[in-house]
Amino acid sequence: MRIVFKTSYDADLGLFVHRYQAFWYVLLLAVAVGLPFVMNDFWIGEAALMLIWAIAGMGLMLLVGHAGQPSLGHAAFMAVGAYTNVILQTSLGWPFLVSFPLSGCAAALAGALLALPTARLHGIYLAIATLAVSVLAEDGIVMLAPWTGGVSGIFAPDIKIFGVGFNRYVNAPGFYWLTLGVAVLVVLGYRNILRSPLGRSLVAVRDSEISAQAIGVNLARTKAVSFALSCGVTGLAGALMGHFAGVFNHETFTIFLSITLLMMIVIGGLGSIHGAFLGAIVITFLPLAISIVREFLNERFGTASVMPPGIETAAFGAILIAFILLEPMGIYGRWIKIRTYFELFPFCRRDMFRRQRGYLRTERIR
Amino acid sequence: MSLLELEDVTMSFGGLTAVEGASFAVNPGEVFALVGPNGAGKSTIFNLVSRYCTPGGGDIRFEGKSILGCAPHDIPRLGIARTFQNIELFEHATVLQNLLIGRHTHRRSNAISEILHLPGVRAEERRHRLAAEKVIDFLDLQPYRESLIMGLPYGVRKIVELGRALAVEPKLLLLDEPASGLSAEETDDVAFWIEDIRKVMGITVLMVEHDMGLVRSVSDRVLALADGKTLVIGTPQEVQTDPAVIEAYIGLGDDGADE
Numbered sequence: 001m002r003i004v005f006k007t008s009y010d011a012d013l014g015l016f017v018h019r020y021q022a023f024w025y026v027l028l029l030a031v032a033v034g035l036p037f038v039m040n041d042f043w044i045g046e047a048a049l050m051l052i053w054a055i056a057g058m059g060l061m062l063l064v065g066h067a068g069q070p071s072l073g074h075a076a077f078m079a080v081g082a083y084t085n086v087i088l089q090t091s092l093g094w095p096f097l098v099s100f101p102l103s104g105c106a107a108a109l110a111g112a113l114l115a116l117p118t119a120r121l122h123g124i125y126l127a128i129a130t131l132a133v134s135v136l137a138e139d140g141i142v143m144l145a146p147w148t149g150g151v152s153g154i155f156a157p158d159i160k161i162f163g164v165g166f167n168r169y170v171n172a173p174g175f176y177w178l179t180l181g182v183a184v185l186v187v188l189g190y191r192n193i194l195r196s197p198l199g200r201s202l203v204a205v206r207d208s209e210i211s212a213q214a215i216g217v218n219l220a221r222t223k224a225v226s227f228a229l230s231c232g233v234t235g236l237a238g239a240l241m242g243h244f245a246g247v248f249n250h251e252t253f254t255i256f257l258s259i260t261l262l263m264m265i266v267i268g269g270l271g272s273i274h275g276a277f278l279g280a281i282v283i284t285f286l287p288l289a290i291s292i293v294r295e296f297l298n299e300r301f302g303t304a305s306v307m308p309p310g311i312e313t314a315a316f317g318a319i320l321i322a323f324i325l326l327e328p329m330g331i332y333g334r335w336i337k338i339r340t341y342f343e344l345f346p347f348c349r350r351d352m353f354r355r356q357r358g359y360l361r362t363e364r365i366r
Numbered sequence: 367m368s369l370l371e372l373e374d375v376t377m378s379f380g381g382l383t384a385v386e387g388a389s390f391a392v393n394p395g396e397v398f399a400l401v402g403p404n405g406a407g408k409s410t411i412f413n414l415v416s417r418y419c420t421p422g423g424g425d426i427r428f429e430g431k432s433i434l435g436c437a438p439h440d441i442p443r444l445g446i447a448r449t450f451q452n453i454e455l456f457e458h459a460t461v462l463q464n465l466l467i468g469r470h471t472h473r474r475s476n477a478i479s480e481i482l483h484l485p486g487v488r489a490e491e492r493r494h495r496l497a498a499e500k501v502i503d504f505l506d507l508q509p510y511r512e513s514l515i516m517g518l519p520y521g522v523r524k525i526v527e528l529g530r531a532l533a534v535e536p537k538l539l540l541l542d543e544p545a546s547g548l549s550a551e552e553t554d555d556v557a558f559w560i561e562d563i564r565k566v567m568g569i570t571v572l573m574v575e576h577d578m579g580l581v582r583s584v585s586d587r588v589l590a591l592a593d594g595k596t597l598v599i600g601t602p603q604e605v606q607t608d609p610a611v612i613e614a615y616i617g618l619g620d621d622g623a624d625e
Contacts, residue, residue, distance in 0.1 A: 192483040197494075201470060203467070213438040215447075216471040216534070
């Protein structure tokens with residue numbers, strides 16, 4: 001076990017706990033940057049998709065994992081980001097570098113507006129209210145057909161930054177590096193929030209609204225800020241998702257996308273940035289794994305074998321149930337347990353993690 | 367001038383009058399205790415001062431100004447911090463983080479500078495940390511600095527909550543049963559701390575407490591309540607020997623029962 005001796009308050013304010021940790025994260029980043037040199041375009045595309053899921057997951061994680069406000073409406077904010085980004089580029093001819101941040105701002109604004117009427121709701125009631133937003137968004141896209149293309153959908157233009165094209169099909173590594181850059185920036189911003197008073201006020205609202213007030217945290221404002229930040233980041237992911245898909249319509253941003261997002265961060269582990277990434281890996285690569293198994297079975301037993309269509313959804317459901325029953329802290333929680341086991345070996349006790357509970361408290365007395 | 371003043375405050379929940387015409391004033395630098403049987407309205411008075419409830423009548427003044435127009439989150443900014451009878455800590459955060467959250471009223475940075483982690487934010491974080499460390503030293507919480515609240519025993523949580531209220535650097539500290547559930551030794555510690563909070567930090571204390579030993583040893587004045595009504599205000603000895611207080615606690619004496 002590595003014991004970190006801290007000699008100044010700055011040791012607790014850094015991005016990393018100690019230099020060895022920094023080394024591993026820099027190495028991870030280097031591997032991520034170098035990935036296109038060793039992988040073909042298909043896998044780079046999948047990696048980019050994983051990063052987009054992770055960005056959206058970080059957006060939702062901030063709200064659900066840190067501010068404790070469950071949301072089933074984040075597909076709507078992905079849609080706001082995706083449509084704003086494309087409409088600004090095609091109708092107004094603005095470059096990606098302008099339309100992309102603005103798409104995040106638009107989603108943040110939408111999130112803040114949603115927070116105003118829902119500020120007094122929490123737990124299951126907030127989940128239902130945001131669920132309604134998700135359903136409304138789908139209809140809204142169809143109703144706003146003159147701008148959004150409605151049912152027939154809308155084409156995302158090629159990303160051009162200073163004349164260099166970042167289209168996924170033409171320049172897969174470029175698109176991947178773009179999403180990686182956005183993901184790294186979001187992680188940095190997220191870490192900064194967590195080590196500042198803002199992050200602590202989110203935790204305060206999550207864990208005890210009554211004493212958050214007694215400490216001077218303005219509940220309504222903190223919830224609005226958390227919604228705005230969360231939806232803004234999710235909107236950025238939506239904009240990237242639009243470019244990734246190339247063409248999208250109202251069916252891209254259904255309620256199922258919202259549920260998938262929530263499932264993703266629960267499986268990954270609520271309340272940690274790692275959880276968003278681990279969940280994104282599962283969400284991205286589970287369909288691939290299933291199709292590989294399907295192909296293998298088809299080869300072995302001939303076509304029309306045991307794998308029915310829609311098996312992905314069933315697999316997701318089964319995995320989610322398994323996690324909630326067996327490991328409510330998600331993959332990251334399990335990883336911490338494994339790491340602690342080896343760090344303390346052979347002194348790890350079974351009951352060391354006994355006292356943990358889930359984050360989503362559905363109701364509290366005001 | 368008194369620090370906190372309640373004037374004819376009345377509060378009822380439906381048909382139940384929890385506090386009826388409560389009037390008292392807490393002077394700067396004193397330890398003022400509220401005592402009374404269960405349901406006497408002690409915690410309701412706390413919730414009125416913290417603005418979780420709005421009184422049906424009367425006025426509450428802090429430093430001469432009415433606080434009835436304030437929202438609950440404005441109260442700590444005025445200089446009133448409190449603890450809760452059933453500990454309300456941030457369970458999934460460490461002790462240090464809980465104390466740092468207590469510094470929220472001293473936050474000067476805004477969300478954007480925090481997301482970018484500008485140098486000013488870091489300088490301010492160091493100041494918050496220094497203040498939190500002073501509280502940790504004062505309450506001897508060093509062994510628990512990095513522990514999550516959810517893993518801590520009850521007695522420690524009780525002290526962390528006191529620490530979080532001290533991190534606010536208030537002028538008036540509301541302690542809702544600071545010794546409930548604590549052992550005799552821990553209660554003695556609390557008594558010493560309350561003395562120090564008053565003498566060293568210069569913080570006025572208003573507390574609700576059932577442990578008469580603690581009340582006797584630390585408080586200057588005591589207000590006895592029963593069924594929402596004020597029975598008597600006085601020194602601990604006066605209140606303990608007051609016939610009305612004895613009657614409220616243990617019922618009428620033999621003489622009364624016979625008549």
